[in-house]
Amino acid sequence: MAQRLVFPDPYAAADLLTFAGRAARTGDGAVHLQATGGMLRTTAAPLVRQGLLDATPTILGMRVLPADPELECDLVVEAVTLQSASDDPCAVVLPDTAVAPTLWSSAPLPRTGWEDLGELPADALRARAAWGMSAVAHALPFDPGEQVVRTVRGRIWSEPDDEVAGMPRGVAFVAVTMGFLGDQPERVPVRGCGRWTRLSFRRGHVLWRGPAHTGMTGVRATGASLG
Template sequence: MAERLIFPDAYAAADLLTFSGRASRAGDGAVHLRAAGGTLLVSAAPLVRQGLLDATPTILGLRVLPIDPELECDLVVEGVTLQGAPGEPSAVQLPDSAVEAPLWAQAPIPRGDWRDVGELDAAALSARGQWGMSAVAHALPIDPGEEVVRMVRGRVWSEPDDDLAGLPRGIAFAALTLGFLAERDEPARLRANGRWTRLTLRRGHVLWRGPAHVGMTEVRATGEAAAR
């Protein structure tokens, strides 16, 4: 593993540290770093499903940053372990070792062929995210166990929200938690590619992979009925 990540300026380095700090306080706390061709893709999962009975949707946050064009890497670290490099404001110190990549970091996110499917209002995202956090807090009993917390969070954040074009409310939580909603009047563009939906704001992207189609296909007539 490289000892440092070198950025073209101190702003990009600080951006990574801000994102990783926010990510470390949500989800599993892991940050996926992929660098190639002068671009660093930084992703995290503020919401992540844990186990077959967990209804929590896995929702990712993604930032794209400029970086040293000679650097190539693909690793997952704990967000809290990324630190500024002493005396080098344009560098970020990596931990001594990476961690095993979680399942969400192994899913291949489409790189192209995204189609526009509409847009959402940043103010609506903020409002629904804050409403969801309040709903989780009010639904939890005193001293809840981990299983109860997971059940309540899964129910609130997985629910399709009419104010969010029927997408799970967790997309608002991810955008709010990762600091993507700085401008309340900003339109958030929605794009789709297969099962993936991407919400794009100036400060980053939120990605959700919807469930595969389940159930029976339409019944097709055969024989004489088909010929009519």
């Protein structure tokens, strides 16, 4: 029998498959699964550098789900290979083989030591993601090759944006792509730990590994409180 991930309810199993479906359409299509202590941390890289000349920043999307307390795993799989179990709505079937760990999945994410940097309104992130997608579409020539697409995307999503506290505009793209921005107004806490910056939405987290925070401009409010 194929190996499975068992969840306490069908909603968590469906949540993982939704996350994997989004991850399969962006980045390198891989998902990192780490389970311990009754929690499953799922991570993907909707934006990831591919090749020496690629300027695309590596920005991760992460969601934490409740799982079987006895489940322990640490593996990387192709997102498209995760399937629902036909005989158990609370289980997700794993592929027969994992894939080699990627550079982004091998980078250890801090579990402690995060410091508050401020917060951002979700609407600002949504607006910058929309602007960036439009900019990519307008910058691409007719029938561009893969290298041209990567160059344009890398330039636009890697640019620091004052509307997202000087972080790469790609953090907004990842938030939208992974479905972390809901319909309700939200203020998004921003935290830092060393070179890592984390935006914590109600639906998940966006993580960017950039310069150390020494001298970094603090996150500023970009409008009245939205609730």
